[in-house]
Amino acid sequence: MENALSSTGDIELDHAVNQWLRFDKNHLTVELVRSLVSEGAVGELRKCFGSRMEFGTAGLRAAMGPGTACMNELTIIQTTQGFCSYLEQCFGAVLKKRGVVVGYDARFHPPSGGSSKQFARLAAAVFTSRGVPVHLFGDITPTPFVPFTVSHLGLCAGIMVTASHNPKQDNGYKVYWENGSQIVPPHDQGISAAIEANLEPWPESWNTDGLSGCPLLKDPYEETHTHYYKTIQQHCHYRDINKRSEVKIVHTSVHGVGHSFIQSAFKAFDLQPPYAVEEQKDPDPEFPTVKYPNPEEGKGVLTLSFALAEKVGASLVLANDPDADRLAIAEKQSGGQWRVFSGNELGALLGWWVYRCWKLTNPELSAVKSVYMLASTVSSKILRALALKEGFHFEETLTGFKWMGNRARELLDQNKTVLFAFEEAIGYMCSSAVLDKDGVSAAAIAGEMSSYLATKNTTLSQQLTAIYEEYGYHISKNSYFICHDQEVIQALFQRLRHYGNEDQDQVSYPSECGRFTITAVRDLTTGYDSTQKDKKAVLPTSTSSQMITFTFSNGGVATMRTSGTEPKIKYYTELCAAPGNSLVDLLKQELDDLVSAIVENFFQPTKNKLLPKPE
Incomplete structure (x- = not known):
């Protein structure tokens, strides 16, 4: 080993590779590293080992592969050991009473054997080895179900293994705190320090076989599924209209997890089930029909959706990203072309609709004084315009739902009402039951909005114009x-x-x-x-x-x-x-x-x- 790298004079690289081979038990990543060493591929080794993934307030996100700079089984173990150790510092014995939740999407990387499911199981093994109860989803789940479960079950933390809309080779590790929101500083620095202090795998960290029959392990899938849909039903206000609606809607999950969950959300609202894009309905980590699995990119990702909509006579297309925390919408215009709404335009529509529905059930004038809406600083100021005219509060936060989620939690703890939050990157929080962006509830609420507007012979595009004319373009x-x-x-x-x-x-x-x-x-x-x-x-x-x-x-x-x-x-x-x-x-x-x-x-x-x- 030393001879293979002696020409580089890079002692740190030499140490990192040796340590890796000593710690790693995944034969695929071990063989990949050994091959690079034997080939003298110093440049590639530096890419894999020249740095460690930086744990930030968005957690981790990187390509799957061998080395400290990539997502793989060893770095997942090291990260989880650090996170577990940090939670032990923060919560003490309470951690073993309340526990954590772990969810995952459908990503898989054959060359390194990395998969979201296996990463999630390894995370669970780390926690259970320390006597911490783990609620590990037994199947793929949308990202918003993890923060929902943290809040619903009163857990100490949550982990979601997903790279959201990133390219197929990527994966990620997203972390939620006990308040149901993503972590903010100084937790990221604390977790990073704890990771560095716990790099060597603990004795049972690789033992996923030990999860079978483990008394500390539970599957929250059914309970979360049941309570999530009961909760979002509180935001359904026009059930009779939904039942009679003739609005036809196409939905694509873009090869992600969203299909069955969107179908269930529409059922919870008594909406007609959306037509599913068959080629993109089931999870596929290769994302074969799109260049980028990100509906924010617009029409290029929605080509198959438009084709199906033309075939079935649908006027609306809904699209989730692969972990179903974002939502894109396109509407057929009178001239036959499709309009893909921007994230800011959807923020205006959903903000207007959520406030309108709230006002129906809260007609007293004084109630509006405790109402808040939030948006990130790079998003449209349309909610500020609504707030100024209607009398509720608007607040701006830093970019990212971690800031909006934590601020929403603070306001809720002060007995305020947080109706809506959004970011221009097609992320919407239409219910305070999930303190993060949620493409599942947003899809059902958008479906109801379109059904209601149809009874007024109004389209989403026309309603957006009406909003701008009332509150300012x-x-x-x-x-x-x-x-x-x-x-x-x-x-x-x-x-x-x-x-x-x-x-x-x-x-x-x-x-x-x-x-x-x-x-x-x-x-x-x-x-x-x-x-x-x-x-x-x-x-x-x-x-x-x-x-x-x-x-x-x-x-x-x-x-x-x-x-x-x-x-x-x-x-x-x-x-x-x-x-x-x-x-x-x-x-x-x-x-x-x-x-x-x-x-x-x-x-x-x-x-x-x-x-x-x-x-």
Whole structure:
């Protein structure tokens, strides 16, 4: 071993590989590493062992394969040992009374033998070896069922093994705290430190055979299934209309877990079952019919759905991502073309609908004072406009449902009502029973909304226009560039912090972008906010991710940030107009010009090293 790597002079790499071969009991990943060593493939070994997956507030997400930089059986064990140890520190003996829940999707990676189910079983084995009760789902499950189970059963934590909408080679490890929401700092740092302190597998951590007949192991599938649908039925307000509805809906689970759960959700609402896209109905870790298993990408993922809709005469298409926590919707227009709603547009529709339904059962004027809606800072401000006119509260959080979920929990603990939360990346929380995005309940609620609107001879598109005309047009345009080089990403954002100034010690943000004047800057990486007296941002900051927001004199807002789970630099822009503004086309042109200026001035210096969003 030492001879194979002696030419590199990399002692740390040598140590990491040797330690791996000593710890790993998966013969497939062991043989993959041994082959790389025998071939002298130092470059590949560095990719696998040059770093350890960083445990953040989104947990872990990486490609499946051998090594510390990948998702595999050993890194799952090490991660779970760290998580278990951290929970023991936080909860003490209570952990052995309350326990945890573990769920998984249908991902599988034959070369390394990695599968979500096996990863989940190994996680369960780690916890039961320490005397901790584990509620391990006996079959694939949507991600929102895990936080629901944490809250419903009063557990200490939850784990969901999924990579959501990432490419097929990826997998992930998503963590929920006792409050039913994803973890936020400082838990991520605490878990990371505990992982590093527990790298050597514990004696029983590999023993998944010991799960058979283990008294500490339970399957929550039936109980969760029953109580989840009973809970979301509370958000069904038009059962008679649903039963009579002639709206035809197509649904695709995009080769993920969603099919049977969406069918059950529609049944819970007495809606006619949606037509399933047969080629994409059953879980398939190869995702054979799509380039990217992400309905956020739009029409390219929905081709088969449109074809089925044309065949059966359906006017609406619903699409979940593979772990069913997100929802996309497309509607057939009068001219025969399909309109895929953006995440912000669906946020407007669902927010309006959820508030309207709440108002039906809460007509007293004073009740609205305890109502809240939430949205991430890069999402449309349409909910703010609704709140201002209707009298409820709107709050903005950092990007990611971990922030909205935790804030929702705080508000609920204060006896407030949290009706709705959303992020522009097609994530919606339509019920506070799940403090995370939930594509299952959102699909049923969207189905009821469309059925009700049909009785008024109104489409979703027409209703969206009505919302904008009442509360003000909110025109947004979001996209991203792909970049795998962290140095390029760092250079791009550092340039914005030292704009027109070669002195890297002196901060100077741009004051204009093309013909557009910048009136305010907020940098949530450094904690700077030009609108505050002390220039310090109110929202939490994080040095581990990049995020800068620019406000323009024309009322436009643009945010540039890095993704926490994908190699992307994302940008989000929005222009708002007062209710009744008829100059929509001018607004759209102004926003197009603003986006062009941002790409030209802020991205251009590094654009040759960036890949555009795929068509």
